[in-house]
Amino acid sequence: MFTPPLARLIEQLQKLPGIGPKSAQRLAFHILKRGDKDVQDLSQAILDAKRKVGLCQKCFHLSADPICEICRNPNRDQNVICVVEDSKDVIALEKTREYQGLYHVLGGIISPMDGIGPEQLNIQSLIQRMGGGNIKEVIIAISPSIEGETTTLYVGQLLKPLTKVTRIAFGLPMGGDLEYADEVTLARALEGRTNMN
Ligand code: ZN
Numbered sequence: 001m002f003t004p005p006l007a008r009l010i011e012q013l014q015k016l017p018g019i020g021p022k023s024a025q026r027l028a029f030h031i032l033k034r035g036d037k038d039v040q041d042l043s044q045a046i047l048d049a050k051r052k053v054g055l056c057q058k059c060f061h062l063s064a065d066p067i068c069e070i071c072r073n074p075n076r077d078q079n080v081i082c083v084v085e086d087s088k089d090v091i092a093l094e095k096t097r098e099y100q101g102l103y104h105v106l107g108g109i110i111s112p113m114d115g116i117g118p119e120q121l122n123i124q125s126l127i128q129r130m131g132g133g134n135i136k137e138v139i140i141a142i143s144p145s146i147e148g149e150t151t152t153l154y155v156g157q158l159l160k161p162l163t164k165v166t167r168i169a170f171g172l173p174m175g176g177d178l179e180y181a182d183e184v185t186l187a188r189a190l191e192g193r194t195n196m197n
Contacts, residue, residue, distance in 0.1 A: 058129075070090070090103050107122050127159070136163065139167070140167040144184070168192075170189065
């Protein structure tokens with residue numbers, strides 16, 4: 001149907017998450033219409049990001065430098081670490097502008113079904129960060145799912161003897177209706193209630 005170079009481009013685009021055959025075709029046609037310079041910039045940006053972006057040696061957040069900007073920032077609270085599954089979660093928490101501490105990205109969650117055990121995750125390095133004794137609190141912020149719960153409990157147990165461990169409260173979404181919330185969400189919201197006094 002498509003001339004081979006175009007078919008190859010569509011095939012590659014279709015490998016991206018959330019891109020089906022129709023979207024891949026639309027993107028490919030769009031790319032062909034763009035100027036040479038634009039297309040050059042796009043491919044260069046992809047190659048550059050892939051070559052230059054690695055993981056922070058301390059917290060495993062995506063970073064072009066050996067130590068990421070968050071870890072290097074002297075204004076961040078060096079005594080608190082927030083444990084998350086993925087770099088995407090760091091970005092989400094940073095957008096709230098509520099959190100001023102450091103992070104630790106696990107790089108996944110414990111999932112025996114997918115063959116992911118604790119040894120595949122950045123857990124040992126997290127324990128090592130407790131070594132200096134200056135971490136006053138670890139906040140576990142992992143999405144609520146069976147695997148997420150397993151991971152939270154596992155990490156929590158390991159850290160409890162070393163420092164104060166807390167987990168973020170899960171509750172109802174803004175604009176959400178109490179009567180339509182599932183029991184687990186509602187139970188968790190109740191459990192995570194805060195004092196108004
Ligand atoms: Zn870092």
